Amino acid sequence: MRVIKPQRVSILQRVFELKQERFLALGLTAYVPLDAPELPLPEIAMWQEVAKQLGKDAALDEGLPKPRGEVLVFGKAFSAGGQPRPAFRARVQVGPIDKVVYVVGKRRWERGVPTDPEPLTELALGWDKAFGGPGFAANPLGTGFAPTEENGKKIHALPQLEDPKRLVKSPNDRPPPAAFGPLDPTWPGRMDKAGTYDAAWLENDFPGLARDLDPEYFMAAPPDQRLPGFFQGDEPIALEHLHPEQAALTSRVTALAARCFLTRAAGDVPLEEVATRLDTVVLLPNVARMIAIFRGVARVEEDDAHDVKCLLAALERRGAPRPKEHYQAIFSQRLDKKKGALVAFRDRDLLPEPDPGAPALPDEKIGDMEDLLQREGVLERRSHERARRELEKARLSLRALGIDPDEKGVPRELPPPEAPPRLDDLPDYVERVESEAARIEAEAKAKQEEALAVARQELAEHGLNLDEIIERSKSEQGGPPRFRVDEHIARMRETAEAGRELGAPLEQLEAQLDDPAFLARLRKLEEAQLVAYRLTAHHLPPAAIPDAETRRDLRGRVEAALASGARAVMTGWDLTGADLR
Structure with a gap:
């Protein structure tokens, strides 16, 4: 998808x-x-x-x-001004929903009486701070349902989040837990709406949801944080003691x-x-x-x-x-x-x-792209400043030589650098740059065509065809390397022999022909050129097809080599265009 x-x-x-x-x-x-x-x-x-x-x-x-x-509300509650207080209230009001939870410092039961709450400045609004605990199905994460062991002693703590309408007044009280977060889907308040998962469900509806599922099962918030319908937008919001610096938010x-x-x-x-x-x-x-x-x-x-x-x-x-x-x-x-x-x-x-x-x-900020564009903008500004200094030096140098830079068309200043585009403007920016590049390319192509037309006319006056020359030049660019070490050495020997016959021996050339290391380097050069060609041939123009006579000669050479049984002789041959069918 x-x-x-x-x-x-x-x-x-x-x-x-x-x-x-x-x-x-x-x-x-x-x-x-x-x-x-x-x-x-x-x-x-x-x-x-x-x-x-x-x-x-x-x-x-x-x-x-x-x-x-x-x-749903996540986070912490904070006392006003960050001052330690034994208790304060946290309030959430969204449209018709208006809920208050008391936030109380740590307490415990001693002889059936709660101790004074320890002053606090903030408290996480999790269900672990509301009434409940192991064995209390409505909130097994909570505090206050039963004594717990702490530092080797049994203590019976009280919840730190309480419903002001159902305060805990005795160790035997069982008030509904009060918090602002989502209810676990396995807790009774939700699980009893999940429907019936029995043999009939297994037979007809597995792995789907039960047919008798109550849609209220999908509601995660406590019942007092639900609307009768859906949000329409613009419902007023008021929050108290839920921000570290502002006691009230609207x-x-x-x-x-x-x-x-x-x-x-x-x-x-x-x-x-x-x-x-x-x-x-x-x-x-x-x-x-x-x-x-x-x-x-x-x-x-x-x-x-x-x-x-x-x-x-x-x-x-x-x-x-x-x-x-x-x-x-x-x-x-x-x-x-x-x-x-x-x-x-x-x-x-x-x-x-x-x-x-x-x-x-x-x-x-959206990711790292904005940072990248800004960094590129800094580099562009630095480059622009260097160019400005170089321009200033150039104008001063011309004046030192008695030349007016303005008469020579040297600009007084550079145009200001273009600000890097915002991410949202990037498509328009690229389209504008591509359009400008296409315009410049079209102008360059028009000038090239104009120059070719002039050259074509001048060559025609001398009986030459420019298009044929261009095509021949292109065809000569393709194909394998034309350097053949055996042919090159043969030409070197012919040149050396001609020098001796004329009474002017070419000593350096003679020395090279007698040097096995030099000849080995020539063969490595030929091999390296062929390797490079094989790696890049697909980027080069196609090889020129030889004329009919050359193709016949190639076929004849191959047939002769095969007839003699000396197939290895063909290693390295250029058979471009040869008809070997």
């Missing part, structure tokens, strides 16, 4: 089976700051922060479609909307839209961030959704949808074999227009 999306969207995928039908659940994420909830940030930044805020054992999302909206649910399309390996619909709804808001208040998850579901045939050929995801402003034709055009551009990889950098095609007043944020 190919995925087309901006670098500010993640896609969570999960295939599930229900009533012998397969479905692909798609979660499109938007990671936004609380102070600018319409500004999506890079998914790289999201996953880096998720790893820090959720820890190694937690999952951002289970990837299943939810029947209504819910809010925001609103992002008003972004998600669009999702797919194509199938077999089908007549070129681009099929998958409707999405905002079913999950994940708050990371410690870093003032929010993750909105828009969910869509599509029927599929394969258990790995292999029948889905391509996915396209985008974000829009709520109430300002782009036409389907826009996404069809983007789809075609991204799949273009020539320019698709480059156009993939242009996120603006799949994102809403940014708010001009939106603040620049430190995690706006």
Whole structure:
């Protein structure tokens, strides 16, 4: 499956089976700051922060479609001003959801009475701090259900996260645990909605979900963090004592909307839209961030959704949808074999227009590409400065010689260096550079054709054909090396003999012919040229086909060698164009 999306969207995928039908659940994420909830940030930044805020054992999302909206909160609670306090409250309000949890310092039961809480400044909001413990099915991770051993002593600790409406008042109290994070799918609050997995299920529905599964099973948040319907966007958000520096944070649910399309390996619909709804808001208040998850579901045939050929995801402003034709055009551009990889950098095609007043944020960076472009910009500026100094020296040198540099066309200054393109502008930048290069190439080709026309006319006046000369020159460039050591040595001997006959012996040439080492070097040279030719022949023009007489001579030489039985004699022969059939 190919995925087309901006670098500010993640896609969570999960295939599930229900009533012998397969479905692909798609979660499109938007990671936004609380102070600018319409500004999506890079998914790289999201996953880096998720790893820090959720820890190694937690999952951002289970990837299943939810029947209504819910809010999840990860992180720590902080006392106001960072001052140690015995207790304080943490509050999360999102639209109609308004939940308060008391954060209390460590306590334990002594003779049926709780000790005074130890002052604290912060506390992780995990289920291990809420009421529960081993043996308490509703929260086996918690604290307070039964005494535990600590430093060789049995102590009965109290939970540090409590529901203010159901405070623990005695060691025998069994209040429901209070926290903001997701419920484990195996806990009773969820598991009792998972359906019946019996022999009938094994016979008819395995490995799918049970037929009587309650969709509420897919809800991960505690019941008091769920909506009656889905998020519409712009719901008010108020957070208290969940940020290390700001005791109160206010925001609103992002008003972004998600669009999702797919194509199938077999089908007549070129681009099929998958409707999405905002079913999950994940708050990371410690870093003032929010993750909105828009969910869509599509029927599929394969258990790995292999029948889905391509996915396209985008974000829009709520109430300002782009036409389907826009996404069809983007789809075609991204799949273009020539320019698709480059156009993939242009996120603006799949994102809403940014708010001009939106603040620049430190995690706006997308990977290392932005750094690379900036580094190249620094190198370009340094190179430009060196060129400017050289130009200044050249002008001064000309003036020292009494020459006016302006009259000679030496520029007074260089044009300013072009700023490196933003990643989003890279496709347009490359297209502009390629267009300019094509223009320069066309101009050079036109000048070359003009020069060839002049040369062609001048040669014609002398009875010569320029095109034939060019073709002959090209053909001579191809084929194996023309250096043959035996032929070269024979010519050397002829030259030496001619010198002796004229009474002017060529002593150096004679010495070379008598030197076995020199002759061995010539043979190594021939061998090296042949090796180099064999390695690069596919990059060279084709070998010239010899004329008919030469081809006949080649055939005759081969036949004679075969008839004599001296096949080894043919080693190294150039049989280009020989007809040996």
